[in-house]
Amino acid sequence: MDVAGAMSLVAGDDQMLKELCGLFLEQSPVMYANIDQAITAKDSQALQRAAHTLKGAAGALCAVRTIQVAQQLELLARDHDLERAAATSQVLHHEIMALHAAIENFVGVQ
Amino acid sequence: VKILVADDDPISRHAISGFLRKWGHAVVPAVDGSEALTILQADDAPSMAILDWVMPGMDGIEVCKRVRAIPDRHYIYLISFTSRNEKQDLLEALEAGFDDFLAKPVDVRELNARLMVGRRIIELQEKLLLACQMMEFKASHDPLTAVWNRAGIMELLRAQLAKAERNNTNLALLMVDVDHFKAVNDTYGHPVGDQVLKYLAEAMTSSIRAYDWLGRHGGEEFLIIAPDCSPEGALALAERLRAHIAAKPVIADGHAITVTVSIGLVTTEQTHLTNPEALLGAADVALYLAKRNGRNRVETGQGNGAAGQVAL
Numbered sequence: 511m512d513v514a515g516a517m518s519l520v521a522g523d524d525q526m527l528k529e530l531c532g533l534f535l536e537q538s539p540v541m542y543a544n545i546d547q548a549i550t551a552k553d554s555q556a557l558q559r560a561a562h563t564l565k566g567a568a569g570a571l572c573a574v575r576t577i578q579v580a581q582q583l584e585l586l587a588r589d590h591d592l593e594r595a596a597a598t599s600q601v602l603h604h605e606i607m608a609l610h611a612a613i614e615n616f617v618g619v620q
Numbered sequence: 621v622k623i624l625v626a627d628d629d630p631i632s633r634h635a636i637s638g639f640l641r642k643w644g645h646a647v648v649p650a651v652d653g654s655e656a657l658t659i660l661q662a663d664d665a666p667s668m669a670i671l672d673w674v675m676p677g678m679d680g681i682e683v684c685k686r687v688r689a690i691p692d693r694h695y696i697y698l699i700s701f702t703s704r705n706e707k708q709d710l711l712e713a714l715e716a717g718f719d720d721f722l723a724k725p726v727d728v729r730e731l732n733a734r735l736m737v738g739r740r741i742i743e744l745q746e747k748l749l750l751a752c753q754m755m756e757f758k759a760s761h762d763p764l765t766a767v768w769n770r771a772g773i774m775e776l777l778r779a780q781l782a783k784a785e786r787n788n789t790n791l792a793l794l795m796v797d798v799d800h801f802k803a804v805n806d807t808y809g810h811p812v813g814d815q816v817l818k819y820l821a822e823a824m825t826s827s828i829r830a831y832d833w834l835g836r837h838g839g840e841e842f843l844i845i846a847p848d849c850s851p852e853g854a855l856a857l858a859e860r861l862r863a864h865i866a867a868k869p870v871i872a873d874g875h876a877i878t879v880t881v882s883i884g885l886v887t888t889e890q891t892h893l894t895n896p897e898a899l900l901g902a903a904d905v906a907l908y909l910a911k912r913n914g915r916n917r918v919e920t921g922q923g924n925g926a927a928g929q930v931a932l
Contacts, residue, residue, distance in 0.1 A: 521728040562674045567631040569725035
């Protein structure tokens with residue numbers, strides 16, 4: 511998580527950034543569940559949208575790696591490459607977990 | 621300003637909404653395109669909307685196109701909110717009817733700047749609308765008394781006559797003329813005469829029913845259109861009006877001036893007239909009769925072969 515970048519987006523409003531972090535901790539499992547579901551259902555359109563939503567959420571926190579992997583997943587879904595998408599979603603899950611740790615660390619320090 | 625924020629991602633939605641509220645705006649959130657469209661189609665729709673492009677159900681582009689297709693409604697300033705930032709995307713959004721573009725992830729300073737542009741346009745539009753409404757009012761109302769002017773009341777008479785004929789209901793037309801108004805002007809001067817007319821317009825406005833129409837036909841002559849009113853009801857209305865005005869003098873510029881009115885009353889039921897000019901003519905005849913029979917009185921026109929015609 512690029513704390514300086516995220517802080518810049520909210521023009522230094524650390525209260526707002528903390529709120530966004532809290533929301534991400536709360537909502538990202540739901541967003542990931544949507545991705546997981548779409549892969550199981552082999553619904554590439556739903557997968558594309560779900561990955562896009564997660565990309566937007568990670569974007570607000572400047573979580574660069576999560577954004578990149580979510581974008582990859584979005585493109586794979588667009589190309590109906592569900593096999594590689596399934597593998598990429600595992601990477602994404604890993605990135606989200608790492609991001610959670612980074613967020614908890616950030617919120618704790620604050 | 622009331623602003624709609626539509627995004628299926630709760631984090632982006634919260635970031636935008638939070639800042640908008642902090643800046644004193646009222647935020648209406650929507651979680652997908654269909655919800656956004658429903659809100660924007662309502663009569664009390666927000667004047668600004670920030671729409672995410674990729675949303676489940678209906679995307680931002682489709683919402684924008686449908687909002688723009690709604691006829692006769694106040695302008696809604698639409699900002700496309702998206703991580704798609706290719707030139708082709710920008711063109712597609714603008715062509716669909718968006719006014720501006722906000723890149724994801726949202727930067728609070730950019731949000732503020734885009735909002736300023738939007739407010740400028742909305743305020744401009746509100747001023748224009750207000751100016752148009754004022755011009756419309758001025759074109760159809762009498763500047764002295766603020767009641768309908770001749771053109772305005774005649775237009776209403778045409779419309780109300782058509783409606784009465786369609787619904788097969790009775791319409792009453794009252795032609796009210798101030799007695800010896802020239803003497804008021806000659807004795808006290810025209811400014812006092814103007815005050816008397818203003819007072820009379822107010823007195824009549826408070827005496828007629830909420831759905832009757834009052835206009836200044838010219839000089840010291842007023843017209844009242846009373847739709848859906850029986851001949852007896854119309855006579856009672858005219859008599860009430862006459863008595864109300866005669867009951868106490870008008871105080872103008874320190875003078876207590878006794879003013880009375882003569883009223884010519886016609887109804888579509890009694891005259892079988894449906895043409896506005898003909899009905900107006902019949903009212904004029906009845907008014908003439910009221911004047912001739914001593915003023916401060918109401919006379920009812922009977923239409924073709926009426927007492928008024930005979931009297932002429």
